[in-house]
Amino acid sequence: MSDKEKFDASLTTPRHWIAVAVIIACGMVGGALILRPIGGAPAAAPVSASEERDHDHEGEKKNPSGQPAAGKEEQGKDGDGHAHGEDEDHGKAAAGKPDEHGDEEGVVKLSESQRKAAGLSLAKAEATSIREELLLPGEIRFDEDRTAHVVPRVSGVVQSVHAQLGQRVQKDQLLAVISSAGISDLRSEQQASQRRLALARTTYAREKQLWEERISAEQDYLQARQALQEAEIAAANAAQKLSAIGAASGSSNRYELRAPLAGVVVEKHLTTGEAVTESTASFTISDTSFVWAEMSVSAAQLPLVREGVKAVVRSTAFDSTADGKVAYVSALIGEQTRTATARVAVANPQNVWRPGLFVNVGVQARQRDVPVAVEVSAVQRLDDKGSVVFVPDHDGFRAAPVKTGLSDGKQVEITSGLEAGSEYVKDGAFMLKAELGKASAEHTH
Numbered sequence: 001m002s003d004k005e006k007f008d009a010s011l012t013t014p015r016h017w018i019a020v021a022v023i024i025a026c027g028m029v030g031g032a033l034i035l036r037p038i039g040g041a042p043a044a045a046p047v048s049a050s051e052e053r054d055h056d057h058e059g060e061k062k063n064p065s066g067q068p069a070a071g072k073e074e075q076g077k078d079g080d081g082h083a084h085g086e087d088e089d090h091g092k093a094a095a096g097k098p099d100e101h102g103d104e105e106g107v108v109k110l111s112e113s114q115r116k117a118a119g120l121s122l123a124k125a126e127a128t129s130i131r132e133e134l135l136l137p138g139e140i141r142f143d144e145d146r147t148a149h150v151v152p153r154v155s156g157v158v159q160s161v162h163a164q165l166g167q168r169v170q171k172d173q174l175l176a177v178i179s180s181a182g183i184s185d186l187r188s189e190q191q192a193s194q195r196r197l198a199l200a201r202t203t204y205a206r207e208k209q210l211w212e213e214r215i216s217a218e219q220d221y222l223q224a225r226q227a228l229q230e231a232e233i234a235a236a237n238a239a240q241k242l243s244a245i246g247a248a249s250g251s252s253n254r255y256e257l258r259a260p261l262a263g264v265v266v267e268k269h270l271t272t273g274e275a276v277t278e279s280t281a282s283f284t285i286s287d288t289s290f291v292w293a294e295m296s297v298s299a300a301q302l303p304l305v306r307e308g309v310k311a312v313v314r315s316t317a318f319d320s321t322a323d324g325k326v327a328y329v330s331a332l333i334g335e336q337t338r339t340a341t342a343r344v345a346v347a348n349p350q351n352v353w354r355p356g357l358f359v360n361v362g363v364q365a366r367q368r369d370v371p372v373a374v375e376v377s378a379v380q381r382l383d384d385k386g387s388v389v390f391v392p393d394h395d396g397f398r399a400a401p402v403k404t405g406l407s408d409g410k411q412v413e414i415t416s417g418l419e420a421g422s423e424y425v426k427d428g429a430f431m432l433k434a435e436l437g438k439a440s441a442e443h444t445h
Contacts (some may be wrong), residue, residue: 177255386401403415
């Protein structure tokens with residue numbers, strides 16, 4: 001058998017065909033790995049031309065007209081038709097059905113019973129005179145004309161304290177008792193002067209009688225009269241020393257410290273057993289029924305702030321106001337602050353205005369006539385419109401945007417947005433603002 005015949009015979013063996021199949025499979029796998037894109041999905045298996053022709057031929061058999069399948073077409077129509085239907089209905093709703101608040105934006109409708117329950121009242125915008133108000137920051141302070149800083153005026157040791165911090169005291173009420181050696185010396189001097197005065201009086205009376213009876217010489221009488229006068233001066237001097245320090249009454253070394261005026265003990269610096277001197281600050285007593293609102297006035301504002309001008313004091317911590325007058329304007333301007341100090345006297349019967357409280361002081365500077373003005377409570381502020389005034393609109397109330405001008409705290413000038421004679425909501429504007437905000441929130445949701 002030749003070599004060719006042996007090779008042909010080997011090709012017919014099963015082992016050979018298995019090896020060939022393995023080689024072909026390995027080649028196909030290697031080719032697929034080489035042709036696959038990096039990081040992407042595996043490439044689609046190649047389609048033979050015969051398979052392509054068979055697929056096209058099958059499609060022509062199923063749909064000779066070349067149109068897509070009926071099921072798909074109906075599905076596309078349904079989906080497309082549904083979308084077009086929704087858009088059409090939405091457009092109709094937007095064109096034919098009014099929005100719940102769209103046509104009536106900024107309008108609040110209330111029934112007659114709701115208006116009465118809210119306490120709505122109307123007024124007419126009209127011309128008026130408004131006094132311009134100059135607003136200045138200030139602080140409540142003690143009325144210095146009604147405040148006393150009590151000192152012992154003698155040195156000594158505190159025996160007892162009879163007044164406490166915050167206590168209301170009356171004039172001449174006992175505050176403390178001080179044991180003082182100085183008081184003891186002054187009272188000894190007073191007693192000695194009084195005894196010398198008594199002796200001088202007796203001597204004078206005797207010498208006068210003897211001189212009148214011509215028993216003694218006139219010189220003796222004159223000497224007795226001079227001695228009496230000197231004793232009277234010494235006694236008066238000793239009494240005045242005690243009176244000057246408030247120790248006219250009492251005995252021994254006891255010194256009584258008393259209140260010089262009626263008021264409240266706002267400071268206390270004495271305790272039992274403490275040693276004090278003549279200038280030790282012991283108590284501060286102030287009559288708080290009147291206080292001062294002290295403010296700083298710049299040089300440009302000084303022509304508008306004058307003594308006797310009316311002013312309104314407003315608290316920054318709580319809702320409270322008080323009327324007063326400018327009682328004092330400093331004649332000097334501070335070197336550091338470049339401002340002058342002014343004070344407004346404020347009555348404080350209920351002790352509402354406490355020293356140290358920050359306030360705003362509105363000084364009525366000048367008066368001006370305005371063509372249109374409304375009550376301050378009628379002007380409300382909306383986030384999207386700014387300042388508004390509610391005006392009647394058919395069966396509701398509309399928020400009319402306005403611009404404000406001068407104000408005196410009670411009335412405010414309207415520079416635009418409202419004409420003279422127009423009706424507006426005077427009372428209840430805040431309630432309308434709340435209702436409008438509620439309606440806007442519901443419309444947004």
